[in-house]
Amino acid sequence: MPRIEELETPAIVVDADILETNIRDLSTYAAAHHLNLRPHIKTHKIPEIAHMQVAAGSSGITVAKSGEAQVMADAGLADILVHYPVLGAAKLERLAEIARTRRVTMAVDSLVTAEDISAAASAKGSTIGLLVEFDVGMRRCGLESPEDGKALAIAIQKLPGVCFRGISFYPGHIKCAAENQGPALEEVSARIAEITASLSGAGIACEIVSGGSTPTAYQSHRVAGLTEIRPGTYVFNDRNTLDAGVCSLSQCALRVHVTVVSTAVSGRAMVDGGSKTFSGDRLSSGAKEGFGYVVEDPSIRFLAMSEEHGHLDLSESDYRPKIGDRLTIIPNHVCTCVNMHSRIHYHRGGTVEGVWEVAARGRVQ
Amino acid sequence: MPRIEELETPAIVVDADILETNIRDLSTYAAAHHLNLRPHIKTHKIPEIAHMQVAAGSSGITVAKSGEAQVMADAGLADILVHYPVLGAAKLERLAEIARTRRVTMAVDSLVTAEDISAAASAKGSTIGLLVEFDVGMRRCGLESPEDGKALAIAIQKLPGVCFRGISFYPGHIKCAAENQGPALEEVSARIAEITASLSGAGIACEIVSGGSTPTAYQSHRVAGLTEIRPGTYVFNDRNTLDAGVCSLSQCALRVHVTVVSTAVSGRAMVDGGSKTFSGDRLSSGAKEGFGYVVEDPSIRFLAMSEEHGHLDLSESDYRPKIGDRLTIIPNHVCTCVNMHSRIHYHRGGTVEGVWEVAARGRVQ
Numbered sequence: 249m250p251r252i253e254e255l256e257t258p259a260i261v262v263d264a265d266i267l268e269t270n271i272r273d274l275s276t277y278a279a280a281h282h283l284n285l286r287p288h289i290k291t292h293k294i295p296e297i298a299h300m301q302v303a304a305g306s307s308g309i310t311v312a313k314s315g316e317a318q319v320m321a322d323a324g325l326a327d328i329l330v331h332y333p334v335l336g337a338a339k340l341e342r343l344a345e346i347a348r349t350r351r352v353t354m355a356v357d358s359l360v361t362a363e364d365i366s367a368a369a370s371a372k373g374s375t376i377g378l379l380v381e382f383d384v385g386m387r388r389c390g391l392e393s394p395e396d397g398k399a400l401a402i403a404i405q406k407l408p409g410v411c412f413r414g415i416s417f418y419p420g421h422i423k424c425a426a427e428n429q430g431p432a433l434e435e436v437s438a439r440i441a442e443i444t445a446s447l448s449g450a451g452i453a454c455e456i457v458s459g460g461s462t463p464t465a466y467q468s469h470r471v472a473g474l475t476e477i478r479p480g481t482y483v484f485n486d487r488n489t490l491d492a493g494v495c496s497l498s499q500c501a502l503r504v505h506v507t508v509v510s511t512a513v514s515g516r517a518m519v520d521g522g523s524k525t526f527s528g529d530r531l532s533s534g535a536k537e538g539f540g541y542v543v544e545d546p547s548i549r550f551l552a553m554s555e556e557h558g559h560l561d562l563s564e565s566d567y568r569p570k571i572g573d574r575l576t577i578i579p580n581h582v583c584t585c586v587n588m589h590s591r592i593h594y595h596r597g598g599t600v601e602g603v604w605e606v607a608a609r610g611r612v613q
Numbered sequence: 614m615p616r617i618e619e620l621e622t623p624a625i626v627v628d629a630d631i632l633e634t635n636i637r638d639l640s641t642y643a644a645a646h647h648l649n650l651r652p653h654i655k656t657h658k659i660p661e662i663a664h665m666q667v668a669a670g671s672s673g674i675t676v677a678k679s680g681e682a683q684v685m686a687d688a689g690l691a692d693i694l695v696h697y698p699v700l701g702a703a704k705l706e707r708l709a710e711i712a713r714t715r716r717v718t719m720a721v722d723s724l725v726t727a728e729d730i731s732a733a734a735s736a737k738g739s740t741i742g743l744l745v746e747f748d749v750g751m752r753r754c755g756l757e758s759p760e761d762g763k764a765l766a767i768a769i770q771k772l773p774g775v776c777f778r779g780i781s782f783y784p785g786h787i788k789c790a791a792e793n794q795g796p797a798l799e800e801v802s803a804r805i806a807e808i809t810a811s812l813s814g815a816g817i818a819c820e821i822v823s824g825g826s827t828p829t830a831y832q833s834h835r836v837a838g839l840t841e842i843r844p845g846t847y848v849f850n851d852r853n854t855l856d857a858g859v860c861s862l863s864q865c866a867l868r869v870h871v872t873v874v875s876t877a878v879s880g881r882a883m884v885d886g887g888s889k890t891f892s893g894d895r896l897s898s899g900a901k902e903g904f905g906y907v908v909e910d911p912s913i914r915f916l917a918m919s920e921e922h923g924h925l926d927l928s929e930s931d932y933r934p935k936i937g938d939r940l941t942i943i944p945n946h947v948c949t950c951v952n953m954h955s956r957i958h959y960h961r962g963g964t965v966e967g968v969w970e971v972a973a974r975g976r977v978q
Binding site for chain 1: 621622623624655677697699700703704723725726746748752753754755757761872874875876877878879881883885886888889890892893895920921922924936948949952953954975977978
């Protein structure tokens with residue numbers, strides 16, 4: 249097999265040893281704290297990695313789209329949470345069909361969506377578990393008041409083809425807690441207590457309290473009442489998690505290999521990957537500047553991107569580029585970066601072991 | 614065939630009538646001004662649309678990557694400019710092989726790259742035309758001094774397997790001329806005159822002077838000495854070209870159809886497309902705010918994106934969303950939006966006529 253230095257660039261390359269360590273470490277943590285780990289496959293979209301996560305102890309997987317659920321179900325994944333308020337007859341029919349042979353759960357924040365799911369599942373003779381989603385400050389999806397949540401849970405209990413299983417929320421923004429942009433873990437604990445007490449008052453028990461994302465993953469035991477976490481990014485990590493201080497360089501499993509293709513403009517070097525290789529995502533916290541971390545010399549600023557050009561600014565670096573130099577870059581946001589590619593290579597110690605198809609890429613419905 | 618309102622969302626939908634008009638109008642302009650039109654296929658990556666462009670009078674096509682050239686050559690496109698300093702043995706071997714049966718031209722700004730192309734073409738017994746690229750202020754690729762360009766042209770003339778055909782530059786940033794972020798067309802004319810005079814002094818004629826991009830496309834006759842333009846976006850247009858004042862709404866051929874999936878958070882509506890549907894690209898000029906133009910009500914602010922959620926802010930709109938509502942959105946940057954998808958639908962008058970595979974998507978090498 250070739251060395252990673254021999255791959256055509258730009259190439260997305262995963263260190264399989266780091267990947268396995270990341271998967272094992274979070275599984276060990278979750279088991280120690282009696283938390284179910286249900287990784288979000290949005291990060292990799294690769295059935296082989298989902299199977300690695302389940303083999304390491306994950307209780308199942310999380311997806312966002314019915315097409316992603318289809319790819320993962322076809323690949324033999326048995327327990328799938330669709331943490332998205334999926335709407336549309338064809339999509340719900342697809343999920344209801346999957347639920348005939350797989351355990352399918354969905355998150356909802358409206359009666360309309362719950363009723364549509366109920367109708368689809370009933371027509372297929374399957375049952376879909378439902379979580380009621382609450383907003384904990386991100387202002388995206390999720391009910392705001394415990395009373396509204398209780399009313400929805402009661403209504404769900406009366407619908408055929410679905411069964412109420414608990415509540416969920418998305419705390420990804422807690423990574424910004426240090427910058428006072430999100431609620432502290434204690435506030436989330438208090439909110440869970442308030443919601444579960446309200447439900448309990450109506451005689452409704454929550455089998456599942458689902459939250460968690462990569463930045464807060466190893467703090468999950470501090471959230472009282474939590475039963476399940478849904479991190480995605482932890483398998484690879486990226487410049488966002490590095491910048492947030494929740495991983496080290498040695499835990500970054502994915503790098504983008506690029507080649508310097510132009511040095512004609514003074515003070516700059518152009519590499520052969522831009523926004524169609526890295527995705528256009530900004531850094532989600534901190535200075536928000538730059539489009540990746542140049543491993544060989546972090547003083548090289550990844551200043552800008554065109555679609556196929558990465559613009560490196562050398563004004564703060566001693567690096568003197570030559571055409572043909574190879575550099576390796578950790579992307580800002582690994583989930584959107586992987587999504588740009590149809591396949592990624594994996595290696596051990598620099599020797600390529602194989603290629604994974606990003607099988608669920610482009611399944612936007 | 615279904616109506617566009619029946620497609621599963623998110624759906625990328627092209628109005629074939631508008632597309633044909635956009636292609637025809639620019640072809641008519643280019644012919645009237647004796648300019649070769651060589652559209653960049655980065656916008657659509659679809660061989661069928663490339664053939665429409667050639668049938669309307671384009672002299673050939675432009676691509677950025679060897680993999681894109683391969684897809685287009687396999688689909689029968691006969692005259693391909695790779696306007697990128699492609700580096701790497703496998704990629705150059707691919708292009709040299711294509712050059713055995715197709716007319717292939719490449720842009721270079723270094724002797725190293727020209728020598729590698731020469732070696733690859735010589736090994737295959739083919740000939741690749743070369744343009745020497747100059748920077749006109751974007752600080753991306755391209756030589757800065759006419760003297761360096763002349764030296765490179767002279768060196769190219771001595772290499773086997775390649776032939777010097779002219780010069781090129783990328784003036785995309787001229788769209789910002791109104792904001793004093795780029796040179797005026799007159800400055801570009803002066804720069805071309807300076808470069809061609811320098812080459813002429815060495816007895817070197819420029820068969821091709823290649824520039825042009827969508828924002829400046831209809832001003833190309835004002836650039837003295839130009840022989841060829843390479844616009845891409847004009848086939849579909851987007852919020853960038855709308856915002857820059859170089860197209861009207863009636864010339865926007867592509868829209869993203871989305872469904873409102875959550876209204877739980879007050880003052881917001883969530884739609885089922887985010888950065889994995891639209892791409893994360895910001896608006897390239899003006900206020901740079903927002904991620905798309907909501908056709909049904911432009912006062913709806915497309916405030917933020919998660920990977921699969923579009924966050925609509927309703928604070929300045931009278932729109933009261935209902936779950937299941939469909940909206941149509943013009944993306945900020947249509948080239949990166951199309952690149953997120955494996956296929957796009959096209960229609961006339963709302964009736965779907967077919968689906969195109971985005972065949973060159975993901976060909977990043």
